[in-house]
Amino acid sequence: MKRSGRDDLWEVRVSCPRGWAEAVADQVAEVWEVSPVVEYRPGAGRARVVAYLEERPDAREWRERCARLRSAMRELGLGGSGGPRLAVRGRRLAREDWAESWKLHFGVLQVGPLVIRPSWCRAVLEEGQVEVVLDPGLSFGTGHHPTTRYCLEELARLRVAERRQGLLDAGTGSGILAVAAAKLGYGPVDALDYDAVAVERARENAQSNGVGDVVRVRRVDLLELPVGGRRYEVICANVTAPVLLAAGERLCGRLGSGGYLVVAGILAREFERVRSAFEGLGLVLVRSRREGRWRSGTLYRPGEGRGGFGSSG
Numbered sequence: 001m002k003r004s005g006r007d008d009l010w011e012v013r014v015s016c017p018r019g020w021a022e023a024v025a026d027q028v029a030e031v032w033e034v035s036p037v038v039e040y041r042p043g044a045g046r047a048r049v050v051a052y053l054e055e056r057p058d059a060r061e062w063r064e065r066c067a068r069l070r071s072a073m074r075e076l077g078l079g080g081s082g083g084p085r086l087a088v089r090g091r092r093l094a095r096e097d098w099a100e101s102w103k104l105h106f107g108v109l110q111v112g113p114l115v116i117r118p119s120w121c122r123a124v125l126e127e128g129q130v131e132v133v134l135d136p137g138l139s140f141g142t143g144h145h146p147t148t149r150y151c152l153e154e155l156a157r158l159r160v161a162e163r164r165q166g167l168l169d170a171g172t173g174s175g176i177l178a179v180a181a182a183k184l185g186y187g188p189v190d191a192l193d194y195d196a197v198a199v200e201r202a203r204e205n206a207q208s209n210g211v212g213d214v215v216r217v218r219r220v221d222l223l224e225l226p227v228g229g230r231r232y233e234v235i236c237a238n239v240t241a242p243v244l245l246a247a248g249e250r251l252c253g254r255l256g257s258g259g260y261l262v263v264a265g266i267l268a269r270e271f272e273r274v275r276s277a278f279e280g281l282g283l284v285l286v287r288s289r290r291e292g293r294w295r296s297g298t299l300y301r302p303g304e305g306r307g308g309f310g311s312s313g
Helices: 020-034 060-077 096-104 146-158 174-185 197-207 240-254 270-277
Strands: 008-017 038-040 046-053 088-096 109-111 114-117 130-133 167-170 191-194 215-219 232-238 255-267 286-289 294-300
Touching: 008 020, 020 038, 020 046, 020 060, 020 255, 038 114, 046 174, 060 294, 088 096, 109 146, 114 146, 114 174, 114 286, 130 174, 146 174, 146 255, 146 286, 146 294, 174 191, 174 197, 174 215, 197 215, 232 240, 240 255, 240 270, 255 270, 270 286, 270 294
Parallel strands: 114 130, 167 191, 167 232, 191 215, 232 255
Antiparallel strands: 008 046, 008 088, 038 046, 109 114, 255 294, 286 294
């Protein structure tokens, strides 16, 4: 990507029929690997999906990503010949303008015992609730997306109060899952992402939540994750199906006996392929859930005891 100016961002703006907005937002998240927002205007028949990039794509990358978005939406029935139209635009945006406008789209979110809020909002906690203060910036992960919510719910469900559980957050984005896990009592927590901006943001969020000593954030490509090394009781992988399929053996190599792998970020039509691949690696699907175009699931590695958890590496 080309730098659009030291203090500038690149705004991706997609106009679509109102009823298609959530599906378009899902595809924008997958194509540009960011967390978009949806803007609705009262009485309007169309909506706008907006995402922000740290850098301006070069002409070739812009064309390729727009083509991927249009192709994906045509498969779902939008943008084909004679059908409702999809309009994609890009523009330079001053960072100070973005910094205020994006705050309009995020508020307090409760997921089980977790209360997740941006720093500019306040929340009154009830007994037993755990607070996560999160400023996602441009990194994916606010808790509002169904795949992130599923992972948060599973973190609360799988928590064992009597002992510490090691957790790997594969594709950490804003660090929301890693921070939430540490707040719930998991530890140690390792958070990985290949994107330098996400790694920086995740570290900042861990520090600001007082769990910087529990959460270790590293810049790692999952496709290069060593198979051997520390094994975890729980692994969360909120990444796309192609990444899960390519990194499957590496992730399973880090899951101990009796451990759980939570997978999300998967389009519903791709879920069975992912399920089959992981079952072929010895895991068992224990539950899954579909929300809109997304399906998430939790897989279990059969075994007795703690099966090598926490070995160094």
